[in-house]
Amino acid sequence: MLMTVKVQPPKTRIQRKNTQAILDAALEVFSRQGFRGATLDQIAAEAGLSKPNLLYYFPSKEAIHVSLLTELMTTWLDPLRDLDPDGEPVEELMTYVRRKLEMSRDFPRESRLFANEILQGAPRMIGALEGELRDLVEEKSAVIRDWIAAGKIADLDPHHLLFSIWALTQHYADFDVQVRAVLGPGHDPLDEAGRFLDGLFARLLRPE
Amino acid sequence: MLMTVKVQPPKTRIQRKNTQAILDAALEVFSRQGFRGATLDQIAAEAGLSKPNLLYYFPSKEAIHVSLLTELMTTWLDPLRDLDPDGEPVEELMTYVRRKLEMSRDFPRESRLFANEILQGAPRMIGALEGELRDLVEEKSAVIRDWIAAGKIADLDPHHLLFSIWALTQHYADFDVQVRAVLGPGHDPLDEAGRFLDGLFARLLRPE
């Protein structure tokens, strides 16, 4: 039997526009409400589409969520992937910190989406965490360990050094509301954080 | 007109037991699902009570949530309140870090409840953040600034130093799943974090 299989449906202009609007709206809603707290009606309203129309483009609420998480996982790790074993160690790590903080500034919704998923026990991401992420961390930890052995940076456990970078940078996206409430008006939290973390890691990484 | 007003209803043994069971169950559910994602049925099941019975002890779902947040706000800030202006600066701050990390170890659900609330934009907490929390931070920031001026600790912006402590310690409760996925089995994340953060802050706070 001969079949014409649409392996990769050639997206029309209209399809691209609408799937993009849906994903953007879903990011907005999921990142604030979490998966269970978000509703298709909210997403549809945010996207400017009707609910049945959403479900013309995605088979289910879960499919939208998974789509966002998958896309996120791909781009989220780019800065770490780019950590160059042959670069200047301190500069490489400082660049990593800076890029992570830029992501908190430019993509806070993505950061919150991720945080929400982890807080809920990562039901839809645990595989990627134990696979992709773990492998990448293992690889880069080895690089960091080499740098330490070579006396290029201070002796800090690579895993927890990475956790620290994640915690410190993502905090400014995930806890943005708290940071702003504490600082009060007239502050640019992410600008201040940039200078603060620069100083912090410069001092921390320097070998004694 | 004479009225017998129950200002503070004298809680019976049964009332104490059940309200406690409800709050405990609600903490479990809210901390994972967030306010919108949690359901009274889940909480009731977790508490081993029927849904109407929950609503005999609390007037609404929101009342349970508010009750948890209020209680949390009181105890959550204790370690910071105890920061003693007359103590030895480095030791005071190291103690603060240690106590915060202990709270991540002993009360991870409370930490996640808080994180969930902030992620959602802190709709029920923004007042406390801009009031209580802000005041306390302002007070302790002044103390830290004095310590810096006296050359007792390194020159670090007090606000962002506090943010760093919060980020680094709470990360181990809120992102527990991720931390464990990355480390793999055979690790005690919070024990390792204790040693790591001890070294990190010891080096960081030491005046140059």
Add this chain to the structure above:
DNA sequence: TCCTGTTTTGACCAACTGGTCAAGAACACG
């Protein structure tokens, strides 16, 4: 213009949600 495939939607559904209520069960205490 017509025709075929794509896109959109109103009406609908079953399951779930927070919450009510009246009546019964368990309790405390004279």
Add this chain to the structure above:
DNA sequence: CGTGTTCTTGACCAGTTGGTCAAAACAGGA
């Protein structure tokens, strides 16, 4: 042991939720 109070529950309700479907509206190429 009787009786007033506290506690518990099954049945119920209106609104919401994720999802379906058939039919209508809309492309856009021939």
